[in-house]
Amino acid sequence: MRVVMAMMLGVALLASGCASKVEYGDPQARETVTPDFGSSDLQMIATKMVDDMMVFPPVAELTRNRRPVLFVDRVKNKTSEHVDTESITDTIQSRLINSGKFRFVDMTVVDRVRQQLEYQQDSGMVDQSTAAQMGRQIGAEFMLYGNLSSIVKRDNSTKDVYYKFTLKLLNIQSGIIEWSGEKEIRKTRSRSLFGL
Amino acid sequence: MTRFLCRVAPMLAVLLLTACSASNMSRLEVADDGEHLQLYSNNGLLASRLSVEEVRRKRVNDLLYLQATLENGWKFELDFQYKIKWFDQQGFELAPESQPWRQLVMAGRSQANVQAVAPNPSAVRFEIWVRE
Numbered sequence: 001m002r003v004v005m006a007m008m009l010g011v012a013l014l015a016s017g018c019a020s021k022v023e024y025g026d027p028q029a030r031e032t033v034t035p036d037f038g039s040s041d042l043q044m045i046a047t048k049m050v051d052d053m054m055v056f057p058p059v060a061e062l063t064r065n066r067r068p069v070l071f072v073d074r075v076k077n078k079t080s081e082h083v084d085t086e087s088i089t090d091t092i093q094s095r096l097i098n099s100g101k102f103r104f105v106d107m108t109v110v111d112r113v114r115q116q117l118e119y120q121q122d123s124g125m126v127d128q129s130t131a132a133q134m135g136r137q138i139g140a141e142f143m144l145y146g147n148l149s150s151i152v153k154r155d156n157s158t159k160d161v162y163y164k165f166t167l168k169l170l171n172i173q174s175g176i177i178e179w180s181g182e183k184e185i186r187k188t189r190s191r192s193l194f195g196l
Numbered sequence: 197m198t199r200f201l202c203r204v205a206p207m208l209a210v211l212l213l214t215a216c217s218a219s220n221m222s223r224l225e226v227a228d229d230g231e232h233l234q235l236y237s238n239n240g241l242l243a244s245r246l247s248v249e250e251v252r253r254k255r256v257n258d259l260l261y262l263q264a265t266l267e268n269g270w271k272f273e274l275d276f277q278y279k280i281k282w283f284d285q286q287g288f289e290l291a292p293e294s295q296p297w298r299q300l301v302m303a304g305r306s307q308a309n310v311q312a313v314a315p316n317p318s319a320v321r322f323e324i325w326v327r328e
Binding site: 027028029030040043044047050051054055060061063064094095098099100101 | 256257259261277279291293294295296297298299311312313315316317
């Protein structure tokens with residue numbers, strides 16, 4: 001009897017252990033698979049940066065009657081892990097554009113834009129009345145740039161990760177930093193008694 | 197038989213404990229139509245422990261800026277997520293896929309202010325959703 005029950009239990013455990021399935025989840029849900037930098041951190045940072053920047057009075061004043069032109073330089077990844085910082089700045093950029101308060105120029109596509117302009121101007125294939133003209137692009141007034149740094153501490157049972165994201169808005173002409181925002185994130189992983 | 201039960205019982209206890217860790221969805225919705233505050237709850241445990249004390253709003257550069265004061269009425273720490281949904285005049289949700297769940301940890305019997313800025317100037321109404 002005992003053997004039969006033990007076997008049934010074993011089979012049940014094996015069957016559940018082998019089960020594998022793929023499911024769609026909520027991309028905005030909290031993700032805590034590991035303490036490494038994850039999607040929730042990216043979303044929290046982007047939301048905080050955009051919210052802070054929008055309500056900072058001098059920035060609000062700048063955007064009251066016009067939509068300043070910005071460009072995103074880059075966010076330096078000073079953490080020990082690989083983080084796609086361009087993805088963070090892309091999200092921040094999208095939110096700023098969609099607020100209707102800012103416009104952006106994209107410095108990552110300058111070469112391709114130049115190629116297209118040269119094609120329109122010099123190839124002889126494009127009707128000149130519709131060709132985009134050289135020298136008509138709008139110069140960016142502000143630059144967004146920043147840092148992502150981390151402090152990691154661990155012992156036998158605990159890993160603590162502290163992230164700090166800093167973003168700055170610099171007036172290109174005057175060199176003045178008009179706004180600076182910070183977001184701190186602390187994540188701790190502790191192993192339980194049974195390692196579950 | 198007793199020995200067998202002694203062996204199996206801890207295993208079952210572990211399985212039960214892991215089953216209990218599944219996320220407990222609770223909902224507390226604060227809808228602000230500009231005049232009065234409506235509170236909805238699906239009678240979850242979280243909703244019974246959490247209350248919205250005050251909602252303040254102002255326009256900053258055409259954008260709706262809100263601050264909600266949440267109170268943890270429970271004597272222990274409350275660890276939950278909240279999300280703010282924004283709606284325009286016609287009731288359309290704004291940027292529904294760009295509003296993340298944000299984490300909030302509140303000490304027992306404490307208050308916390310959550311702040312958010314609308315994604316664009318057309319927002320006139322918001323809802324606060326919470327879940328564990």
